Amino acid sequence: MEIPGYLPREQLQALLERLQQQGYRCVGPRVREGAMVYDDINHADQLAVGYTQTQEPGHYRLKAGSTVRQFAWANGPQALKPLTFAPREELWCAQEQPDGSLKFHPAATDYEPVAVIGVRACDLAALRLQEQHFLDSCADPQFAVRRRSLFLIAVNCTHPAQTCFCASTGDGPEVDQDCDLSLYETDEGFFVSAVSPAGQQLALTLPLEHGDAELFKQACAEVTRAGEAQVRRVPAKNLRDSLFAQLDHPRWKEVAERCLSCGNCTQVCPTCFCHSETSVPSVDGHQTTHQRQWDSCFSPGHSYIHGITLRKETEQRYRQWLTHKFGSWHDQYGRSGCVGCGRCISWCPVGIDPTEELDVICTDVTGRPE
Amino acid sequence: MTINPYLPLEAEVIERIQETPTIVTLRLRLTDPDARHRFYCSPGQFNMLYLYGVGEVPISIKSGPQSFLDQTLLLDHTIRAVGRVTRALVELQPGARLGVRGPYGRGWPLKEAQGKDVHVITGGLGCAPAVSMVHELVKQRGRFGRISVVQGVKHADDLIWREQYEHWAKQPDTQVLLAADQPDATWRWHQGMVTGLLDQLTLNPDRSIAMLCGPEPMMRASAERLIELGLEPEQIWLSMERNMQCAIGHCGHCQFGGAFVCKDGPVFNYPQVRELLGVRGF
Ligand SMILES: Cc1cc2nc3c(=O)[nH]c(=O)nc-3n(C[C@H](O)[C@H](O)[C@H](O)COP(=O)(O)OP(=O)(O)OC[C@H]3O[C@@H](n4cnc5c(N)ncnc54)[C@H](O)[C@@H]3O)c2cc1C
Ligand code: SF4
Ligand code: SF4
Ligand code: FES
Numbered sequence: 001m002e003i004p005g006y007l008p009r010e011q012l013q014a015l016l017e018r019l020q021q022q023g024y025r026c027v028g029p030r031v032r033e034g035a036m037v038y039d040d041i042n043h044a045d046q047l048a049v050g051y052t053q054t055q056e057p058g059h060y061r062l063k064a065g066s067t068v069r070q071f072a073w074a075n076g077p078q079a080l081k082p083l084t085f086a087p088r089e090e091l092w093c094a095q096e097q098p099d100g101s102l103k104f105h106p107a108a109t110d111y112e113p114v115a116v117i118g119v120r121a122c123d124l125a126a127l128r129l130q131e132q133h134f135l136d137s138c139a140d141p142q143f144a145v146r147r148r149s150l151f152l153i154a155v156n157c158t159h160p161a162q163t164c165f166c167a168s169t170g171d172g173p174e175v176d177q178d179c180d181l182s183l184y185e186t187d188e189g190f191f192v193s194a195v196s197p198a199g200q201q202l203a204l205t206l207p208l209e210h211g212d213a214e215l216f217k218q219a220c221a222e223v224t225r226a227g228e229a230q231v232r233r234v235p236a237k238n239l240r241d242s243l244f245a246q247l248d249h250p251r252w253k254e255v256a257e258r259c260l261s262c263g264n265c266t267q268v269c270p271t272c273f274c275h276s277e278t279s280v281p282s283v284d285g286h287q288t289t290h291q292r293q294w295d296s297c298f299s300p301g302h303s304y305i306h307g308i309t310l311r312k313e314t315e316q317r318y319r320q321w322l323t324h325k326f327g328s329w330h331d332q333y334g335r336s337g338c339v340g341c342g343r344c345i346s347w348c349p350v351g352i353d354p355t356e357e358l359d360v361i362c363t364d365v366t367g368r369p370e
Numbered sequence: 371m372t373i374n375p376y377l378p379l380e381a382e383v384i385e386r387i388q389e390t391p392t393i394v395t396l397r398l399r400l401t402d403p404d405a406r407h408r409f410y411c412s413p414g415q416f417n418m419l420y421l422y423g424v425g426e427v428p429i430s431i432k433s434g435p436q437s438f439l440d441q442t443l444l445l446d447h448t449i450r451a452v453g454r455v456t457r458a459l460v461e462l463q464p465g466a467r468l469g470v471r472g473p474y475g476r477g478w479p480l481k482e483a484q485g486k487d488v489h490v491i492t493g494g495l496g497c498a499p500a501v502s503m504v505h506e507l508v509k510q511r512g513r514f515g516r517i518s519v520v521q522g523v524k525h526a527d528d529l530i531w532r533e534q535y536e537h538w539a540k541q542p543d544t545q546v547l548l549a550a551d552q553p554d555a556t557w558r559w560h561q562g563m564v565t566g567l568l569d570q571l572t573l574n575p576d577r578s579i580a581m582l583c584g585p586e587p588m589m590r591a592s593a594e595r596l597i598e599l600g601l602e603p604e605q606i607w608l609s610m611e612r613n614m615q616c617a618i619g620h621c622g623h624c625q626f627g628g629a630f631v632c633k634d635g636p637v638f639n640y641p642q643v644r645e646l647l648g649v650r651g652f
Binding site: 091092094096100101102103104106133134136138139140141244247273274275276277278279281285288290292295297301302303304305306307310311313315316317319320323324327328329330331332 | 376379380401422423452467613620651
């Protein structure tokens with residue numbers, strides 16, 4: 001086994017400086033309003049340190065000062081998604097000329113390059129799915145430029161949350177592809193493994209020490225144990241037929257009695273892609289911008305066609321969400337739309353847990369009686 | 371197709387035809403000649419029409435005066451005023467400008483229909499995608515076998531283009547069957563549902579293709595009846611409608627199970643949608 005170079009924790013600033021020299025805006029985990037989010041980092045000191053967390057259905061709590069490490073927690077509400085697929089953005093604008101003709105201008109795509117520190121395996125898997133979705137034969141120009149401008153520094157998870165189930169979806173907790181650098185955290189620093197050519201280039205400029213083989217073995221073992229320690233799982237990787245065979249299952253009604261149809265699960269989900277478009281006129285009336293913003297299959301407008309809302313009831317919306325995410329994604333993208341990050345469990349105000357719903361609904365797979 | 375898939379092209383209203391008090395056909399021409407000559411479309415496909423400052427809606431392309439076989443330099447869109455955008459669209463007068471994006475989606479299977487008997491079965495008002503297709507069948511008459519047009523409406527007044535149907539009925543090898551749930555004094559056709567007419571079709575299952583358009587319960591009932599009458603599910607095609615924002619498979623609004631109606635449809639082969647058609651909430 002090749003042992004990656006080792007970056008002592010106090011040298012993390014060197015990594016930041018190299019990225020800044022290459023013109024990257026750096027973002028990394030910082031604590032905001034009690035949650036871990038990606039935010040601007042100008043100096044390594046600003047990276048959150050010492051936090052652990054507890055996550056359970058409908059529950060998320062950070063605990064400070066409980067470790068020497070910087071990544072001894074799993075994830076926050078935000079994934080990579082807003083960095084490539086903005087929550088709200090302009091697509092184009094239209095200008096009315098004095099003679100009544102119209103001119104259309106696409107939105108500018110001169111985004112600054114962004115380096116992200118602390119990306120998790122589940123979020124990389126979600127990014128791959130978003131690429132499949134947005135970079136198809138009708139490639140989304142804004143997504144494409146934003147994606148190309150990203151430099152991704154991943155960390156291998158050692159402290160999954162109670163809500164994480166990436167091991168069962170096959171998406172984590174170890175990072176093996178689709179990032180530039182991959183870090184293994186130890187108490188004193190990081191093993192830095194270069195994944196992409198750009199990552200290799202950057203690694204060459206870092207003050208890396210010779211990595212200790214025994215320590216690296218331990219670091220890898222921590223990640224393996226992190227996968228084994230996960231308590232939740234999906235009943236099977238492909239639930240398409242099981243779900244569509246159970247469209248009349250009584251459980252849909254039961255879950256709808258708890259579900260608030262708030263759409264929080266879709267807002268935090270790193271793979272959800274739905275958005276709606278609106279035309280926003282300027283004050284002087286000579287220009288309007290066409291914007292898109294995240295939407296959710298839980299919103300009433302999502303299934304509206306003149307005069308009818310196809311999914312009026314929460315039962316139908318929850319069923320749409322679950323059958324799509326774990327079912328018809330297979331038809332669309334050849335795999336489930338869930339990467340096991342567990343965010344929808346923690347951030348659901350009433351703590352609905354899709355792994356539990358699937359266990360009850362997909363009886364042919366789980367073998368449980370109704 | 372534009373390079374930036376979201377960016378509309380400018381078009382001008384060349385003619386406005388008032389079909390009924392709430393239905394208007396707008397004849398459009400793209401203002402950029404290059405774009406006009408690059409624009410190839412087929413019946414059943416649709417455009418996104420953008421009205422300045424109001425919004426964008428999907429509307430089927432009904433060919434202009436030419437056939438779809440020639441280049442469609444003028445684009446007819448028959449629009450029924452139902453809401454915010456369509457009410458404003460039908461008010462546009464000749465000379466007005468708007469945005470057009472398209473053409474999108476998969477249209478009617480005209481290739482598969484060649485040499486076959488074609489049965490067009492529609493329900494509801496102003497089923498523009500189907501009417502444009504019948505026009506096209508008639509314009510390219512020699513390429514198809516028998517043609518039948520089966521149309522059902524609720525009230526007799528809902529039938530637009532009534533003379534058109536009367537005209538088609540007089541064509542050789544053409545069968546026109548009309549039904550109204552609530553006929554008026556001048557109605558000389560069938561009273562009842564459109565499915566009630568299917569038994570009267572001259573149907574040769576081994577050389578037929580059926581194209582359906584209308585409310586989903588009607589399409590489902592018609593498709594199932596046609597199967598009982600001997601058609602294979604693969605011989606049946608239908609056009610679906612869902613909320614659409616992007617028309618290129620990105621916004622997620624038009625999803626029907628695993629299908630994106632905007633790009634995998636709007637015209638589907640029946641087996642593709644049979645599982646979920648008629649299931650409430652999809
Ligand atoms: C593929 C396709 C082809 C169509 N072809 C025609 C046609 O040839 N002629 C015609 O009159 N109508 C057609 N429609 C329906 C037409 O798009 C709607 O009537 C129109 O979007 C209603 O917009 P509105 O703003 O006037 O109505 P509102 O009720 O105010 O709707 C608000 C918004 O909801 C969405 N929406 C509402 N109804 C529909 C709908 N049925 N389909 C998609 N989005 C909808 C639109 O974004 C709309 O702007 C077609 C729809 C589809 C999907
Ligand atoms: S469905 Fe839930 S667990 Fe799966 S990727 Fe989305 S937010 Fe994460
Ligand atoms: S789901 Fe897996 S990769 Fe994502 S935070 Fe949890 S343990 Fe890490
Ligand atoms: S209309 Fe946006 S995905 Fe089909």
